[in-house]
Structures are given as C-alpha cells and as structure tokens.
Amino acid sequence: MYLSELPTVHIAGGGLAGSECAYQLARRGIDVQLYEMRPNVQTDVHKTGYLAELVCSNSLKSTSIDNASGVLKEEMRILDSLILKVADETRVPAGTALAVDRERFARKITEILENNKHIQLIRKEVTTVDDGIWVIATGPLTSASLSETIKKLTGAEHLYFFDAVSPIIYAESIDMGKVMKGNRYQEGEGDYLNCLMNEEEYTHFWEELINAECVPIKAFETDLLFERCKPIEEIAKTGKDAMRFGPLRPTGLIDPHTGKMPYAAVQLRAENKAKTMYNMVGFQTRLKWGEQRRVFRLIPGLESASFARYGVMHRNTFINSPRCLDRFLRSRAAPNVWFAGQITGVEGYVESAATGLYVALNLINVLEGKEPYPLPDETMMGSLVRYITTPNVSFQPMYANFGILPPVSVKNKWKRRHLLATRAIEHMRKWKEEYLKR
Numbered sequence: 001m002y003l004s005e006l007p008t009v010h011i012a013g014g015g016l017a018g019s020e021c022a023y024q025l026a027r028r029g030i031d032v033q034l035y036e037m038r039p040n041v042q043t044d045v046h047k048t049g050y051l052a053e054l055v056c057s058n059s060l061k062s063t064s065i066d067n068a069s070g071v072l073k074e075e076m077r078i079l080d081s082l083i084l085k086v087a088d089e090t091r092v093p094a095g096t097a098l099a100v101d102r103e104r105f106a107r108k109i110t111e112i113l114e115n116n117k118h119i120q121l122i123r124k125e126v127t128t129v130d131d132g133i134w135v136i137a138t139g140p141l142t143s144a145s146l147s148e149t150i151k152k153l154t155g156a157e158h159l160y161f162f163d164a165v166s167p168i169i170y171a172e173s174i175d176m177g178k179v180m181k182g183n184r185y186q187e188g189e190g191d192y193l194n195c196l197m198n199e200e201e202y203t204h205f206w207e208e209l210i211n212a213e214c215v216p217i218k219a220f221e222t223d224l225l226f227e228r229c230k231p232i233e234e235i236a237k238t239g240k241d242a243m244r245f246g247p248l249r250p251t252g253l254i255d256p257h258t259g260k261m262p263y264a265a266v267q268l269r270a271e272n273k274a275k276t277m278y279n280m281v282g283f284q285t286r287l288k289w290g291e292q293r294r295v296f297r298l299i300p301g302l303e304s305a306s307f308a309r310y311g312v313m314h315r316n317t318f319i320n321s322p323r324c325l326d327r328f329l330r331s332r333a334a335p336n337v338w339f340a341g342q343i344t345g346v347e348g349y350v351e352s353a354a355t356g357l358y359v360a361l362n363l364i365n366v367l368e369g370k371e372p373y374p375l376p377d378e379t380m381m382g383s384l385v386r387y388i389t390t391p392n393v394s395f396q397p398m399y400a401n402f403g404i405l406p407p408v409s410v411k412n413k414w415k416r417r418h419l420l421a422t423r424a425i426e427h428m429r430k431w432k433e434e435y436l437k438r
C-alpha cells in the first residue's frame with residue numbers, strides 16, 4: 001500500500017504523549033491531525049498554548065542508567081524520541097538530572113510539529129471520536145466532555161479522576177525475618193506479608209504519622225480528594241485507635257512469638273507475579289516523600305525499606321488499562337481507538353512520552369496491515385506497558401522502576417541494577433534492528 005493511501009490518524013491532546021506520537025507517525029510519512037484545546041480551552045495547570053508544556057517540575061529526572069528513568073530515556077533515544085532530542089537541546093545544568101528550559105523546550109516542540117507537512121495542528125477541544133483512527137492522549141486533566149465519551153467507551157466504572165496510591169516497596173529491602181507471611185484467619189495461600197506491632201511500636205508510629213509533613217492540596221483538587229478513600233494520616237488524625245480499626249486491624253492474625261493477636265498489623269500485598277515489589281495495603285497518603293521514608297521505616301520489618309514508588313493522592317484522569325486496553329494500548333471495546341500518556345496509567349513526563357512513541361510504532365504496523373510486535377519484557381518500556389495492561393486487584397498508576405523488570409539473581413543491589421539496565425538497553429537495540437524497518 002502506498003503511504004498516501006494510509007488513513008489519517010487523529011490524535012487528541014498535544015502534550016508529551018500526543019506530541020511524541022504525532023512526530024513518530026509523521027516522520028514515517030503518515031498524515032496526522034493533532035487536536036489541542038489550548039489556548040482556547042485551558043486546564044487548571046497549563047499556562048501557555050505550547051504543545052508538550054511541562055506543568056510542574058522542569059526536570060525529566062535522571063539520565064544515569066543506575067536509575068530506572070535513565071534506562072527508559074536510553075531506550076527512547078534508541079527509538080529516536082523527539083521529546084528527548086529536544087530536551088537534550090534545551091538542557092540546563094542540573095547534575096545528572098535532565099532539566100530543561102521549559103519555555104524553549106515547549107516552544108521548540110511546537111515549532112517542529114507546526115512545520116511538519118504531515119501534521120495538521122487543530123486548536124480545538126475533542127468531545128467525541130468517530131470511527132476513524134484515534135489516539136487519546138489528553139492526559140491527567142482530560143476535559144469533562146471528552147471524559148464522558150471515554151466513559152461510554154470504557155464503562156463508567158473504569159475511568160478514574162484521582163490517584164490514591166499506596167507506597168510500593170522493593171521485596172529485597174523488607175526484613176523477611178521480621179514479617180509474618182500469611183492471610184487473615186490462615187485462609188488461602190498466604191499472599192500477604194504482615195508487619196506486626198506491639199502497643200509501644202504502634203503508639204510511636206502513630207505519633208510520628210500525625211505530625212508528619214504533607215504535600216499541600218492544590219485549589220483544583222479539593223473537591224476530588226477524600227471522596228472515595230481517606231489518606232492514612234487523615235485516618236490516624238481522627239484518633240489513636242482509628243488505624244487499628246481500619247487498615248492496621250490485627251484481626252485474624254496470630255503473632256508466632258506470643259501466640260496472641262498482635263496490637264496492630266500493616267499488611268503488604270505482592271504487587272507483581274515475580275513478587276519483587278509489595279504494596280502497603282490501605283496506605284494511600286499525601287505525606288511528602290522524605291516523610292514517607294522516615295515514618296514508614298518505623299514499621300517493624302520495614303526499617304531499611306526502599307521504595308519502588310511513593311504514595312500519592314492527586315487529581316488524575318486515567319482508565320483501568322488492564323481491563324480496557326490490549327498490550328498495544330488499543331481499546332478492547334473499540335479497536336480504532338488507542339490510548340497514550342498518563343491516561344493509560346503510566347505516571348511522569350518521560351513515561352507519558354514513551355507510551356506515545358510506543359503507540360505510534362504499533363499503529364504504523366497496523367495501518368500497514370501487519371500485527372504489531374510487542375516489546376520484550378526485559379525493556380523498561382515493555383515492562384511498563386506489561387504492568388499497566390496486566391490484571392491487578394487494585395490498579396494504580398506506575399512510573400519506571402527496576403521492580404517491574406523480570407528479576408535476575410544477583411545479590412548486590414547496584415550490580416543487579418546495572419545488569420538489568422544493560423540487559424534492557426541491549427534488548428531494545430535488538431528489537432529495533434529486528435522489527436523497526438523505518
């Protein structure tokens with residue numbers, strides 16, 4: 001089929017994901033209509049009319065491959081990411097972090113896309129999608145009318161408007177000698193790890209928790225938060241025993257050292273099949289990250305806890321991707337509609353752009369009548385996509401981290417990470433050589 005015969009791709013949202021996706025399609029000769037509602041319709045956090053505006057920090061995190069975000073960036077460079085190319089060009093000094101001059105960064109991306117003959121930039125809010133090819137990349141602040149359309153596509157119960165994420169801890173950093181494996185009332189296979197507390201440990205933890213520093217609530221978030229579930233520190237503030245009758249209830253557990261029910265218990269649930277990460281059950285929180293590290297390490301067994309992701313509660317529109325999308329980020333209910341960016345349940349500037357890139361590569365194959373080629377699980381990008389499309393009892397957004405990669409058995413943490421990183425990059429190079437012909 002000649003390129004000119006391929007259908008036009010419509011992309012809703014010119015943020016990090018939509019811009020990357022549009023660029024990758026256009027550079028392969030595919031016509032794109034890119035819809036961005038700003039500056040005509042603004043969101044609560046964007047300030048300009050530029051595409052790919054960074055709404056908060058100007059940092060795209062670390063470039064070191066000892067860091068999971070650095071590995072993801074390296075993989076994206078292999079795939080010629082626009083976002084990273086422009087970030088490198090507009091970089092400002094910030095050690096190993098890739099920080100950018102936000103104005104130059106967004107302006108440059110806007111100019112590149114505006115001047116691409118295959119891209120038609122349309123400044124308009126998308127409210128519905130037709131039966132053409134669509135990529136929805138409207139981000140955490142998707143407009144209300146499009147959210148209604150998405151709800152019809154996914155089912156209302158599969159579209160969420162805020163994150164209430166509990167921290168996730170690397171299994172290797174949990175003191176397995178201190179925690180007790182088992183479910184309440186010894187039912188089932190013993191999926192949980194239980195951190196048992198006596199009264200003294202509980203009281204100390206409670207006192208530190210109620211006095212810990214939280215992230216301030218932004219004005220546009222006040223109505224949304226606390227609607228469905230309360231942060232752990234808010235539960236704690238209602239009274240000393242409140243947590244013991246809530247997420248820290250000890251019922252159904254027996255402390256093997258005393259033969260009695262413990263005073264309180266924190267439960268950890270495996271976050272992935274390989275059990276490399278554990279989720280702190282019921283610990284959604286607005287504590288600052290440093291405070292989470294300090295206070296949650298007071299829990300017996302978590303003294304050296306290393307966090308794969310910290311808890312957050314903030315405004316965020318995202319879909320239940322494990323239920324709604326296939327592994328290529330295509331809607332199961334409407335295969336002409338694809339999703340990219342934060343709305344798929346990835347979190348972060350780079351992660352959002354990465355899914356935009358991934359969707360573009362998959363779309364090209366589909367438009368040419370081929371099946372897309374899944375990315376190897378060993379790559380950070382492949383693992384991130386696998387994570388957000390794999391059934392999960394409490395699906396919550398995820399950023400790049402080493403815990404999502406298939407594990408290797410090397411004891412030393414830094415050697416292990418280095419091995420995981422080099423393996424990921426090697427697999428991405430091979431994948432590109434084998435499958436990415438243009």
Ligand SMILES: Cc1cc2nc3c(=O)[nH]c(=O)nc-3n(C[C@H](O)[C@H](O)[C@H](O)COP(=O)(O)OP(=O)(O)OC[C@H]3O[C@@H](n4cnc5c(N)ncnc54)[C@H](O)[C@@H]3O)c2cc1C
Pocket residue numbers: 012013014015016017018035036037038043045046052053054055056057058124125126127137138139140141142143146315340341342343347348349350352353
């Ligand atoms: C307040 C806040 C702060 C954040 N801070 C950080 C941070 O510091 N670091 C970090 O890594 N991540 C941060 N994130 C998370 C995330 O990385 C960013 O939101 C990122 O921009 C997501 O990329 P995206 O492409 O999915 O969405 P966006 O970059 O938000 O792009 C979506 C675009 O779609 C447009 N749009 C929305 N609805 C429609 C519609 N119906 N029709 C047409 N256009 C539409 C929007 O105007 C926007 O330009 C933050 C998120 C929020 C909400």
